[in-house]
Amino acid sequence: MAAPQQTYNVGILGATGTVGQRFITLLSTHPFLKIHTLGASERSAGKKYLVATKWKQSTPCHDSVKELSIKSCDPKHFSGCDIIFSGLDHDVAGPIETAFRQANFKVFTNAKNYRRDPLVPLLVPTANPTHINLLTTQQKTVKTDGFIVANSNCSTAGVVVPMAALQATYPGLVADVDVVTMQAISGAGYPGVSSMDILDNVVPFIGGEEDKIEWESGKILGHLRDGAIQHLDLDVTASCNRVAVLDGHLACITLRYSSSSASVPSESEITRCFNDFTPIVRGPALPSAPRRAIHVLDDQDRPQPRLDREIDGGYAVSVGRIRNLVDRAGSIRGVKFVCLVHNTVLGAAGMGILNAELAIQQGFIKPSLEGSRGNL
């Protein structure tokens, strides 16, 4: 599909936070999504962006954004926007995002509040892009031109992309998923994790994280049928750890095959399955889409967060160390691998951006000439 003929104006809620900063970094070079309005708390409203923000990205804030005046998160300040990205904390996100949808805005949120809403697609663009069609049901039900699309949890993204590849090629093969994550500090925002907790240390607990991975996987890997998502029947168990890494969540994943599996794929078949997985195709309409959803790395000690998180601009998942799970009798019972996801790109802001590109491509966001901008 061709690139959109016009640009779309973007509003960012929670623009001063870690996810908001990543939205700004990623959008500053986007071909057709243009930053228009920045929203944050009442405390920041009225200030210039860089005055109100502790900018913690390793690339400088774009000049055009520095001087923007921050607005409070009220739909009335965002009337020029075609698309709303929300990097709000969950403790405030719910009612604000509801209000924006009610005001006919198209909202792409990173907050958890709406993820379990049966009307809201929990959309990982390189795993379950077709779930975007749930928006038809949502709009019909809530009776607005607006809608809400939810990102998954950042760690969940690293699990469901390879799982989706396997489901597509070997449906029903996997019965159990064990995930142990080693997650970056940026996932906790700023100031987030105290340096006294993480220097020379690992914290083997992240509040709520394990439950999110376990629950969200079933919805994302489920089927959209008759206007509703049927969750996949799958046992997922997660253990989440915080490590001294700035960006990039690493996960050791063990999949156990269903005992009814007649034959199981070889390691090289799984490698091919991952490398070939193409749920969406990079192109002018989807400029943020990775060249490949999954990059399988050959070296035995990869992926590594510092070295591999930027592959495909952080929109791809990297996988390595694919090896059979063999029991003591020599039978293959499953497969193990290591997976890396850039937690603030594919795992957060980038997922929202790619979801928005997908929504435009699929016709859920009309060009603004046709009046699609939220209005009050």
Place this chain on the structure above:
Amino acid sequence: MAAPQQTYNVGILGATGTVGQRFITLLSTHPFLKIHTLGASERSAGKKYLVATKWKQSTPCHDSVKELSIKSCDPKHFSGCDIIFSGLDHDVAGPIETAFRQANFKVFTNAKNYRRDPLVPLLVPTANPTHINLLTTQQKTVKTDGFIVANSNCSTAGVVVPMAALQATYPGLVADVDVVTMQAISGAGYPGVSSMDILDNVVPFIGGEEDKIEWESGKILGHLRDGAIQHLDLDVTASCNRVAVLDGHLACITLRYSSSSASVPSESEITRCFNDFTPIVRGPALPSAPRRAIHVLDDQDRPQPRLDREIDGGYAVSVGRIRNLVDRAGSIRGVKFVCLVHNTVLGAAGMGILNAELAIQQGFIKPSLEGSRGNL
């Protein structure tokens, strides 16, 4: 049992390395084990200890050791020693340790060379202390007064101590063990891991480590019967990661119960099982034994390497986050927990020291008056 009436002279092979330094640190305050001779490579031989050593412990080297003259690792230099601790690298350890045993020395080694020898006890003192009796077979077979006792791999120690507790109380309960480790840099010695590999990073691979955990667990948890070890039938699968931690290997462990288990223990029963596990008893004969083999920590974010590795002087294993593994039908299928082992204390030098205390207590090392010292 009472404390030994006399002291035992100790020789340390590989004294300049990371494990050797930990031996020296731990022994400098030991009530009856006295550092007598330090051995290292030919390159270091003849030099004073602190001249030849890049001391990397966070406590200063004991004054009495600084000035000791290093010997090459030839048994003839160790004639005054009752006990030999070996912190040698595996690429040189094999023939040297054989030579020491042949010269009637009692050798406690941290190297991997002898671990899979059916005559050598793979001894984790707080897991399988009775395996020390395999020494009777060994001495009979190799026909020397000397012997070799092997430490387990450092990560393995963190797995087998809680597993031994469960085996003792619930034999046959566990069928599968999944281990994901996050291991400290000191485990790789000095200079070991490059700072460019670990700062802002995790390396999801440690050469040979996974195989060690998987293989050694079966031997350690096995039974000594008729003078031989029968390995435990158990599926262990491991994924090993290096993280930016100085000391202390953390592991996320998932145990799956045998499908034939009629009833399964509750989380609090497992907690009690761990806390009550007492394979050896701290006392004058075993001064390095931890007060408890396993400390179960209550806080949901513990154990943490920096905060908990020194519990019981590093000789105990800490466990936290004990929680049932429940499938989507609500059935308990196993248990998950987090485990921490101090990799250079219980996981290396401390294990050797405690093994030596045990060997003395059990009569495998006679007081030197009776001529037990190695002689040539």
Place this chain on the structure above:
Amino acid sequence: MAAPQQTYNVGILGATGTVGQRFITLLSTHPFLKIHTLGASERSAGKKYLVATKWKQSTPCHDSVKELSIKSCDPKHFSGCDIIFSGLDHDVAGPIETAFRQANFKVFTNAKNYRRDPLVPLLVPTANPTHINLLTTQQKTVKTDGFIVANSNCSTAGVVVPMAALQATYPGLVADVDVVTMQAISGAGYPGVSSMDILDNVVPFIGGEEDKIEWESGKILGHLRDGAIQHLDLDVTASCNRVAVLDGHLACITLRYSSSSASVPSESEITRCFNDFTPIVRGPALPSAPRRAIHVLDDQDRPQPRLDREIDGGYAVSVGRIRNLVDRAGSIRGVKFVCLVHNTVLGAAGMGILNAELAIQQGFIKPSLEGSRGNL
């Protein structure tokens, strides 16, 4: 002087904070100072200590302290105490400490509030112990049996101990002091420095720190004459940086000699001057005093925070890399060296403890039998 014949009961204000935790760690093995009462904010009052505290020390909290019930920082709760240690934040410390002195308590504070009070000794026990005699003036003036002794800033301690050694041997030699510090995160308390600010980073600014070093040095190195401190005339300039170190402030110090100096000491004379400096003598009365106030380390890459901060239990200052400052004409213009101070031992809690030992030794705290305990 002999050890005190009796014990002294100690109250700790701000007991849950980083400095408070260090007080507890250091006092748990003290021969005659016994923890009696723990004070913290109203929010913590009534709770058991370990419930109210995020314990972040690498050694476990002593059992006898865990269960103590926290009191609010009101003198009435501390009536059984002979000595009060304050680890309070400066934003609350002032009036509380005043109230305790008014209630006849002997207060040793780590807060900055009273440091510039001309009646309060700014006491670094291994630099200016005789300034304790300013207490005579203080007690006379404020008309109480209580008093306040102030610790210096943690970084200042690392500067003034070697400076005091030089002043004692070469009075008037030094005219200018340049200090560049690299300070540990524990100096900022908990949660303190965000991990996102310090991982893979240095922060070249610590609010207020440079001014403290510059000002406090003059008072500490000054002379007590006629019941008042005459500040030393000295130009001190400081640049303070935060680095990814848990404990231990490192400083690069450049001293420029007064142009009027006829002759200047050699590097080895300065080494000797530092090693020989003995302002107080370790013994039963001063059990926390370091064996040497300054340890000069020979290796060219020392002192290092991780390796050397525990020298003499953290009560000594380590110095290394003593080398002349030579101008391009070949003349010696000063001297440069590297200095390390354990910021929460000698730099905070330990300084308070050693100051209290000194106050007992010098007769400023009478045995409690004689009624020295604060009363209301």
Place this chain on the structure above:
Amino acid sequence: MAAPQQTYNVGILGATGTVGQRFITLLSTHPFLKIHTLGASERSAGKKYLVATKWKQSTPCHDSVKELSIKSCDPKHFSGCDIIFSGLDHDVAGPIETAFRQANFKVFTNAKNYRRDPLVPLLVPTANPTHINLLTTQQKTVKTDGFIVANSNCSTAGVVVPMAALQATYPGLVADVDVVTMQAISGAGYPGVSSMDILDNVVPFIGGEEDKIEWESGKILGHLRDGAIQHLDLDVTASCNRVAVLDGHLACITLRYSSSSASVPSESEITRCFNDFTPIVRGPALPSAPRRAIHVLDDQDRPQPRLDREIDGGYAVSVGRIRNLVDRAGSIRGVKFVCLVHNTVLGAAGMGILNAELAIQQGFIKPSLEGSRGNL
């Protein structure tokens, strides 16, 4: 000046090392410098680049480079190259670079071997670009079409750029320079600094570094007169520390003014002097030149390595915290500031690239059509 009309083929010596990797990263998008031949040790020769290299950059290696076959560092393998960049270690660089020059190659080296050669410009392009004209003398003397241009030491670059700005505006103002550096681990190459040396630590020593800063500053800030460099008469003293930072050397710099200075600039005048300093002008001929040689940052806690090292692509120096050095009598004696240089961009590979652009612009490298390529 217009952009070159043609491209130049580039050979990289030491291509597998840390500096070599940065050359490849920076050149992969260069408009007119094209990677043609990669050289490394005999051990690597014949292998494909990514097979022989432990790639440690945080962006993936460019596809076109991965498959290049490595050559040994013999001029005969580089006959298609117009420009040679050397990232060789100093222990091998000398004779190899001599051989390349002798074979008429234009060599830009990061090694220290030739820095003190009076015929070789020690060229920091944003500090002393006119020194490139020393090449006329060099070529005349060594009688080749080839030449050698030396980069400065990485830390030196951070010192001389602001110093050059001050010299240009306030010649003779500064008499003394005190530099304390906090240097990144990438400066030591790979594997370089052991993780056991730098985690939770600072190492206050880097072999040879202080002498380099002290000596090189005088040459770089000197004057080219009558075909030779007259060193600047300046007292520079440095203290170098290694910190846990991946890239970016930070320095605290204290400048003392000459006592003969009649008037001294204000802080804002120095700020302006830095911001306005434009020794070379970014443009088509100098595409790697920073927009500004020095960026003065306003925030009181900047520059910081992680946040600011990428300013202007790493080719600019960042400065912050400009403040007068005031003595106790209130007189301004100098100025202090913090300075950051990206040690592998401006401090190494980037400096070489920018020097090469400058050499092309100034006519020292002719288009290859005219036969400027090295030939044998």
